[in-house]
Amino acid sequence: MSSSSFKVIIVGGGPVGLTAANALHQAGIDFVILESRPNIVIDAGSNLVLLPMGLRFLAQLGLLEVFNNVSSPLGKIKRFDHVGNNLGDANFFIHHKENHGIAPRVVSRHALTQVLYDALPASAHARMHPNKKVRSIATTPSSATVHCADGTSYTGTIIIGADGAHSLIRSQMRSLALANPSTPPSLVNDDHPFLTTYRSLWIRFPTQSDLLPGDANETHGADLAIQTFVGEETSVIGMYERLPQPTAERLRFGPKDEEEFISRWGKLPLSEKVTVQDAYDSKVQSGLVSLEEGVVSNWSYGRIVLVGDAAHKFTPSTGAGCNNGMVDVVVLANELARVVKQGGETGMEDITAAFGKYQEKRFETVVEGCKGAGQATAMATWKSGVFKFVDLHVIGSKRVQRFFMERAAPGIAATPALEFVEEAGLPEGRVPWLKSQGLRAIKA
Ligand SMILES: Cc1cc2nc3c(=O)[nH]c(=O)nc-3n(C[C@H](O)[C@H](O)[C@H](O)COP(=O)(O)OP(=O)(O)OC[C@H]3O[C@@H](n4cnc5c(N)ncnc54)[C@H](O)[C@@H]3O)c2cc1C
Numbered sequence: 001m002s003s004s005s006f007k008v009i010i011v012g013g014g015p016v017g018l019t020a021a022n023a024l025h026q027a028g029i030d031f032v033i034l035e036s037r038p039n040i041v042i043d044a045g046s047n048l049v050l051l052p053m054g055l056r057f058l059a060q061l062g063l064l065e066v067f068n069n070v071s072s073p074l075g076k077i078k079r080f081d082h083v084g085n086n087l088g089d090a091n092f093f094i095h096h097k098e099n100h101g102i103a104p105r106v107v108s109r110h111a112l113t114q115v116l117y118d119a120l121p122a123s124a125h126a127r128m129h130p131n132k133k134v135r136s137i138a139t140t141p142s143s144a145t146v147h148c149a150d151g152t153s154y155t156g157t158i159i160i161g162a163d164g165a166h167s168l169i170r171s172q173m174r175s176l177a178l179a180n181p182s183t184p185p186s187l188v189n190d191d192h193p194f195l196t197t198y199r200s201l202w203i204r205f206p207t208q209s210d211l212l213p214g215d216a217n218e219t220h221g222a223d224l225a226i227q228t229f230v231g232e233e234t235s236v237i238g239m240y241e242r243l244p245q246p247t248a249e250r251l252r253f254g255p256k257d258e259e260e261f262i263s264r265w266g267k268l269p270l271s272e273k274v275t276v277q278d279a280y281d282s283k284v285q286s287g288l289v290s291l292e293e294g295v296v297s298n299w300s301y302g303r304i305v306l307v308g309d310a311a312h313k314f315t316p317s318t319g320a321g322c323n324n325g326m327v328d329v330v331v332l333a334n335e336l337a338r339v340v341k342q343g344g345e346t347g348m349e350d351i352t353a354a355f356g357k358y359q360e361k362r363f364e365t366v367v368e369g370c371k372g373a374g375q376a377t378a379m380a381t382w383k384s385g386v387f388k389f390v391d392l393h394v395i396g397s398k399r400v401q402r403f404f405m406e407r408a409a410p411g412i413a414a415t416p417a418l419e420f421v422e423e424a425g426l427p428e429g430r431v432p433w434l435k436s437q438g439l440r441a442i443k444a
Contacts, residue, residue: 006030006340007156011134011169014039015048015109016308017162021354022061023333024419025124029340032154034146035134035376041117044285045109046202047229047236049074049319050098053325053415056433058115059426060098060417066100067115071107071229073097074216082221084269088396093216095405096272099443102224104235104319106216106229108204134163137304137318141348144303147336158351159304160332162325165194165292167248167310169282172431187298190249190435194292200379201239201261203286210273211235218380219268220391223310225380227317229269233353237270237279241293251290258288291315293374296366303348307332312366317376320369321431327415328366332358334419342344 006026010017013035024031033040050058050071058067079087096102117125133149145155157240159168177183194304198237205211211230219226223242228235241261266277280286290312297308308325335358340349374386379395382388394400410430417423419436426433 001004002215003345004029004340004342004344004377005049005157006335006336007032008158008160009034009144009156010160010162011146012112012161012163012308012310013037013128013130014162014164015112015116016307016329017160018113019057019326019329020160020162020307020333021124021128023057023418024336025120025328026061026418027333027337027340029125029333029336032127032156033147034132034134034154035128036292037130039130040128041110041113041428043108043110044233045171046143046287047106047108047204047231047234048112048317049104049106049229050112051104051319052096052102052322052412053412054323055105056415056417056426057326057330059117060421060423062425063115063119064117064325064427066217067107068105070107070111070115072229073080073103073105074229075097075103075214077216077218078271079218079220079258080269082224082268084220087220087392090218092405093240095402096412097429099405099429099431100433101429104232105355108231108234108236116350119267121258122304123155134168135388137169139176139178139303142345157346161304161306161310162308163310165309165313169304170296170306170310172302173298173306173339176304177301183301184191189296189298192250193296195242195246195248196251196290196292197374198240198242198315198381199253199288200241200291201258201288201310202236202288203239203276203381203428204234204284205279205282206284207231207233207235208274208278208282210271217271218381219270221268222382222388224268225317225377226268226270226276234284235279237276239264239265239333240315240317240377240381240382253279253290256270258286261288291377293370295370299359300352303351305332305355305358312370314370314373315377316373316382318369318373320373324366324369328358328362328416330416330418332360332417333385337420361416402427404441 002065008031077090215230295312307328314321335354379387414434
């Protein structure tokens with residue numbers, strides 16, 4: 001462990017919080033994780049697609065092999081309309097593999113968090129605390145303290161808010177900014193920074209019938225689109241339904257809403273033989289959630305910094321939300337590793353500079369990613385005549401798909417890696433990964 005007095009309190013033990021634990025462990029920076037659920041690794045939530053940008057982090061930590069054992073590679077995307085007409089395949093995942101040497105893979109949230117948890121030693125597990133719902137935070141000129149619902153509190157040098165889209169840390173950050181009369185208005189985030197235009201019913205169910213592991217099917221049409229990702233044992237669908245009105249308010253749904261959703265859309269096809277109703281009837285798990293969209297303006301205030309869904313929320317159509325959260329952590333960890341002084345105090349100016357550089361390096365990419373995800377959802381749900389036209393007559397073209405992926409490839413190849421961990425065994429494709437500028441020795 002570090003010889004520095006610098007200590008990070010990570011609030012939230014989801015995929016991004018656990019990525020932060022791994023990155024800080026590699027950097028030799030002390031941390032604790034506080035997670036409100038009863039266990040750090042739980043079997044809940046939709047499956048996730050990890051793209052080359054997220055897989056680079058796992059490769060760097062030597063976790064690719066173990067991850068491959070619990071995930072399935074994705075290839076061709078078959079596209080249908082609501083009545084089963086073929087809209088032409090999409091080869092985006094195949095281009096990812098050609099360009100970067102790694103095929104996108106689908107994994108359950110449970111398996112991903114288990115891989116990230118198991119990568120850490122027992123000494124790190126001892127610093128992960130479930131059943132710790134953070135209620136409030138307070139900062140002083142030299143420290144930051146979080147108070148939990150059970151009456152305990154934890155003090156550290158900084159707080160990383162990895163507590164998801166409805167982040168308490170983000171709202172506490174806002175309250176602290178408002179309470180300080182010298183805070184410029186530009187540093188105060190909106191109370192409701194995200195807009196919800198869609199909601200999603202996701203269903204996990206046993207892989208069946210003509211759905212084959214590795215298949216990725218999409219069903220497109222007015223107001224509703226479906227993505228199906230087929231794994232070895234289970235498959236997952238995400239259904240994206242446009243709401244009558246976008247809203248900035250938090251939406252919550254119950255079992256009745258889910259039933260009503262299925263009665264409306266149950267007949268839609270996932271493949272030639274399987275319908276939404278078939279998937280729902282054999283479900284292992286499901287959930288109806290709102291799909292917030294947006295990027296928070298300020299990702300830090302004082303000793304507090306946001307990562308993952310707490311800082312930005314994408315619609316899931318491009319499978320980029322969690323992937324971007326993992327990259328946030330890489331960039332933040334690199335900046336922290338630069339300023340954490342071994343054997344001494346790290347000053348507030350250093351922390352402010354590190355947080356500033358972190359946001360500067362991530363913001364534009366994340367805004368573009370969020371916009372792209374929104375456009376993909378708008379196109380798949382035929383939000384306007386133009387989107388419908390592009391979906392039906394343009395996006396199915398193999399030349400158009402190749403053009404988009406060629407354009408995206410240099411940005412993907414430039415995905416940041418940890419600057420203090422040797423990169424070995426990273427698969428290579430046509431477009432070489434941009435390597436970091438020499439390894440920095442930062443460990444004590
Ligand atoms: C249907 C669907 C499909 C998706 N598919 C993909 C995909 O294919 N690829 C992809 O990259 N992304 C996908 N996403 C997005 C992805 O799920 C999120 O981007 C990702 O989960 C964000 O991780 P996170 O750790 O930042 O937040 P979360 O996953 O929300 O985790 C936050 C954690 O913080 C804890 N917490 C919250 N408040 C507190 C508190 N006060 N005190 C202590 N702990 C707290 C929570 O219990 C939770 O464990 C999808 C999302 C949905 C809804």
